[in-house]
Amino acid sequence: MRDLYDIHCHILPGVDDGAKNMDIALALIEKEIEAGVETIILTPHFRKEMFEPDMEDIWNAYDELLYETRYKNIRLYLGCEFHANMEMVETLDNDLRPTLADSRYVLTEFAHNSTRAFMKERADALLMSGYRPIIAHIERYRATRKDFDLIEDLIEMGCEVQVNADAIIGRDGLGAQRFCKKLMQEDMLHYVGSDTHNLRGRAPHLGECCEYLKKHMGRLYTSRIMRDNPSKIVEKAR
Template identity: 50%
Template sequence: MKKRKDYWQRMKEIYDIHTHIIPGVDDGADTLKTAKKMIRREYADGVRTIVLTPHFRKGMFESPMTKVQAGYQKVQELAAELAPDLQVLLGCEFHVNTEMVQMLKHGERPTLNGTSCVLTEFSQLHTFQFIENSCHELLTNGYTPVIAHAERYPTLQKNMDYLERLHDMGAYIQMNADSISGADGLRMKWFCKKVMKRDLLHFVGSDAHNMKNRMPQMGRCAEYMEKHMGRDYTKQILIRNPKKMLRKTVR
């Protein structure tokens, strides 16, 4: 236990850019009590910047922005009570639809902390051509897609060259902490390691939804990454890259 505690003391500037902590707006935290527990866990794991990214998906998750903003304010207050050095920002996990660009232009859903970057979600049934075309549309309209949990899409799992094409065209790649550390299974862990070895990963997010089966575990991921990829790489992905992205100094 002492070894793990010492580790968190050394790595305590981590960014978590993908979370579902705002209560009652999607399938994430159900109450403020749960949100508070999630924030405490993040802080204990060395996270100092959390981006709240509630789902937006037509016909499934369409909470009004007034409700999202009110929830965001409450989570900010919880974070301020916990620690003065904990920063909480707002974004959205936007499931791709034909009106996505127009909705972003009209401010109907937020980008990541007001930057040009959009946490972009696809379906497991989407083809690579659809994913590529959607990313191209965002890019040509001034937005940078951050592909949410890219390791989950079968078309990318089957052909890593597709992932490299998305990377090269200007999209960012985000993978989930539990996928990297092995909490989501050995097959996912193996795939994520290949992605990191090919230097295709930009960001990691916990994609945390609760404190039961989908809790935030950024610390476990950081420890795994440092062991297998080195400390400098780990700091690049968990600290330096998201810091630059959220300050709008992308690419």
């Protein structure tokens, strides 16, 4: 399957714990292209007191990556993986961090032990300010792993849900794979991302995930979450 999207990755070089340099970034992009990916939203971490890369450095790295890939069959957009905090709306309103592809979608990460109340409150704050949270790798959080009602509540509020390809195909363990299977059976999944960081332990596996989904969920379902849904993010850019 071609024209796949990756909405969650750490390919932008030298700005977080992902690709350390341009050579690694370009090698990761080659792997994505080989897997059928044609659109990537680059999502470097933003987490206070841990990952706070300067936006000028991010834009410079993005411009350089655009130049280096100018002859490749790949579309690159900028975003970030925003670790939820109490100032996130103000940060976004003041353009201190980018939304996904300059849309109203925000890839929103939580701490693994975030409470149900905190997740709902932060999601509501974003929604009330006109943003659309996409909950990053929802298979990782203690609150959502044990409480599908919380996921249903978040979706009913207006949030959408992303899981990592490695979780679907079993590379993150049987428990995560079972969780993803239930999520898909309940039709509560909207996006898959590679969350790739490097060429070894966290390489991109969207191609393998695509084949797995076609086999277990069907071609139409696979197209919906790996192509149709993410294409709407880019279409809704401001």
